Amino acid sequence: MASPRPTPVEPLPHLANTELRQAQARALPPELGPNAIALVNGATFMYSDQTGDVPTTTIGGLVHADTRLLNRWELTLNGARLMTLRSTVLEYYLGQFILTHPAMPGIPADSLSIRRLRHIGDAMHERVEIESFLGDPVRCELRLAVGTDFADLFEIKSAVTDRSSWIRRDHELDGSGLCFRYEREGFHAESRLRVDPPADRIEGDELVWDLTLACRRPWTLDAELLLPRSVHAAPSVRADIDDVFHNRVEHPARNWLAGGPSLHSDNTTLNRVAMRSRWDLTALRLEFDGDGKRLALPAAGMPWFLALFGRDTLLTAFQTIAGNPRLAKGALLALAQSQGRTCDDFTDEEPGRILHEVRHGELTRRGAMPYRPYYGAADATQLWLILLSEYWRWTMDDDFVRALRDNITAALHWIDHYGDRDGDGYVEYATRSPEGLGNQCWRDSSDGIRFADGRMPVLPIATCEVQGYTYDAKRRIADLADGPLGDPELAARLRAQAHDLYERFNRDFWIDGRGGYYAVGLDGDKHRIDSLTSNLGHLLWSGIVTPDRAGQVARQLTSPAMFSGWGIRTMSHDDVPFNPIGYHLGTVWPHDNALAVLGLVRYGFRDEANRVTLALLDAAAEFDFRLPEALSGFDRQRTRVAVPYPTACSPQAWAAAVPVTLVRAMLGLDAVDGRLVVDPEVPAEVGRLHVSRILALGRRWDIEATGTTGSVRPSPD
Known part of the structure; x- marks a missing residue:
């Protein structure tokens, strides 16, 4: 016996709220500029400006399984924002940002080179390399400001709910990382960041390193934020980011292409x-x-x-x-x-x-x-x-x-x-x-x-x-x-x-x-x-x-x-x-x-x-x-x-x-x-x-x- 036909319903008008949400989801972020960089792997993407930064006022950030795990990711040198020489998406999961800096007290402009490598796999892994070309050692402060609002994807381009009272911070006393946890009415999300070497101090949600850079002696920072496994994940590789950059590991993407x-x-x-x-x-x-x-x-x-x-x-x-x-x-x-x-x-x-x-x-x-x-x-x-x-x-x-x-x-x-x-x-x-x-x-x-x-x-x-x-x-x-x-x-x-x-x-x-x-x-x-x-x-x-x-x-x-x-x-x-x-x-x-x-x-x-x-x-x-x-x-x-x-x-x-x-x-x-x-x-x-x-x-x-x-x-x- 055939199932009964559904009862006819009164037609609803075209829904402005839904269409507004769709339009917002399709809009480009003017705050990040025309050269914004997006890296992706499966249900994860990282959207930043061309220096690799994500200011809190933008719709950028690290989003995984429709939840934003990072809404702030800013690297500064002596309090100054860095300047882009070139930023490139090398592979859809791998980006490179080659940066310089403005003049600072005791540090002429463009005398330090800064490179950021970013890889999206089963973690968001970023390597920061700083090298001085000054003859004498130079002292400087490197600061990584981190933040999260755990926004739902549909909120990112409209009004984000203030979840701050539900977000708990458990930062490591030894400077090795930050952890943000959010739990509300059965929904749970976590952003756990590990850094090597540990920061010299943590000020609020900012990791701070006091550096002394010798001429042509590169200093390296590795930061990693592990991603929870999602329902529809993408295959990824667990390897040193430098090996990924130089194709020294067998990446699943290349295996897929070869097939x-x-x-x-x-x-x-x-x-x-x-x-x-x-x-x-x-x-x-x-x-x-x-x-x-x-x-x-x-x-x-x-x-x-x-x-x-x-x-x-x-x-x-x-x-x-x-x-x-x-x-x-x-x-x-x-x-x-x-x-x-x-x-x-x-x-x-x-x-x-x-x-x-x-x-x-x-x-x-x-x-x-x-x-x-x-x-x-x-x-x-x-x-x-x-x-x-x-x-x-x-x-x-x-x-x-x-x-x-x-x-x-x-x-x-x-x-x-x-x-x-x-x-x-x-x-x-x-x-x-x-x-x-x-x-x-x-x-x-x-x-x-x-x-x-x-x-x-x-x-x-x-x-x-x-x-x-x-x-x-x-x-x-x-x-x-x-x-x-x-x-x-x-x-x-x-x-x-x-x-x-x-x-x-x-x-x-x-x-x-x-x-x-x-x-x-x-x-x-x-x-x-x-x-x-x-x-x-x-x-x-x-x-x-x-x-x-x-x-x-x-x-x-x-x-x-x-x-x-x-x-x-x-x-x-x-x-x-x-x-x-x-x-x-x-x-x-x-x-x-x-x-x-x-x-x-x-x-x-x-x-x-x-x-x-x-x-x-x-x-x-x-x-x-x-x-x-x-x-x-x-x-x-x-x-x-x-x-x-x-x-x-x-x-x-x-x-x-x-x-x-x-x-x-x-x-x-x-x-x-x-x-x-x-x-x-x-x-x-x-x-x-x-x-x-x-x-x-x-x-x-x-x-x-x-x-x-x-x-x-x-x-x-």
Whole structure:
């Protein structure tokens, strides 16, 4: 007997408090300056200014598992701040700050060199080296000021709760370290710092060394703050920081990279973008115990989104599966473990639903925030099914699919009985939570879904791409039902449901005006939300577009109103809400474009796909060969340079995965019935493409293509 459909709820307005929090989480910290340095490892990041300092008035600091363990970290010499000669992120987990100093009594300017090395692993380890180049010994005072507020991640960019009365200090009498402890209503956090050599004295929360520096006799300080193990940790190395700096130890990141494929082409930009992508995806991976081993999955973005997400993690894993399926397996299992089991209005949890976001900070643990996890995504459940299908196609791992049978059943049940809130055959969203998301699609800002004339739609909303994902998911799971699941009755039922959705969607969402296009959604009154958006590309990717309309959709996506020259805009230039720096109202999102590229290839529009691909590669070159989360939608002919979106995450996982998708599209690479096939159309600007050591179907493969000619062969090793 089918479970009853959930009781309809009054649609909540788009929630200003939630969107404000999201905007704050995406904002860059002006207090740290444009050259701020961020180091990351798993769920840990350290954000400082270019001297390596974190003043208390900034949003910088050491954050681990959504709790700030350090909000002050300042090094001074004779009371003076140091000056930067050069600061560099050497690896995503390793930074170097080369500093000097102003003139001081008895010490001319620039006569001492100061170097800070910082490594994020299972501890935050910093080495400070000071060397004098004066002929006579010089006396000076080095001071390290340390502080913590144990702020929740969501507070860091807004109002931080004053926890000082709950913070206990247990500083070492011998000067060897400081310890801060915080415990309140069951939440506990600790920052324990060890230093070698011990400080000569401790003044409040400041460690002080009285130094006498002989000429060219370096003095060294090692400081280490151990990190508690988190749910989703990253592999790290326990070694002397100098050995890490000189690559004298085997770092897990390099082992991970060695296990992936490599790309070479005649296009230097593509080569550099692909290499940057590999490092960024390595930096953003989280690890957890599952399936009897350590598994990895991608976090959403750096620095504020180092957590398990639904949509972001799934789309990143999908995009990278053509290179290596390891991230996909980890994402599938981690999300299956947290699949919804009950109805919870505060977290928007429903049975079978795949989560949107997980957090571990105090506000979540004490119930003020719903991220324990939060389930407010209308598309993550379908994307989980799509990724499972894709993983099976690239691995033919029947046992893995069968082990997730119950999760598949629950996900399908959610789509039909909870996702479809009013029984009209479409998946809609409307949050029940006072802290929930107003928009639960990928355009999740408060104004991400608008009518062409600027009006805001009423909830619940059924967006077009969510229906496309639902169609694709049911067709794909029908194939699994015919295959490893051994359930032909389920296969027939899903194909019939998908066909019915296909027919109804193409009747209800299509708009004949403006050259023909699909509405971005249906609002709560079943009115077509008639803005022209990049979601059309998602529809091509899903296959829900009828063949006779595919040409119209492709022309819309590459029209001057939609295509900026750097990529496809999220909204047409001709719509009233258009804004080239509006978060979802005219910006260019690389991952959004990558899905459109896959969709264009699916329907045979290879020239259009390559046009978008080359534009994205040009854009990456404008951003030091790293595609950001989003870039502004200004016309390329007008500005001649790509304009950054002011608060984009960088690196951001689904943007970092885009180069893999673009290469797959150019190669026409796919896994079909246990075989790797290519149907290349490589543009002349790229020339020869060679991808080696792709992991698929239980072994490694090499692929080479030029123009429309390509080959697949087993790797020699």
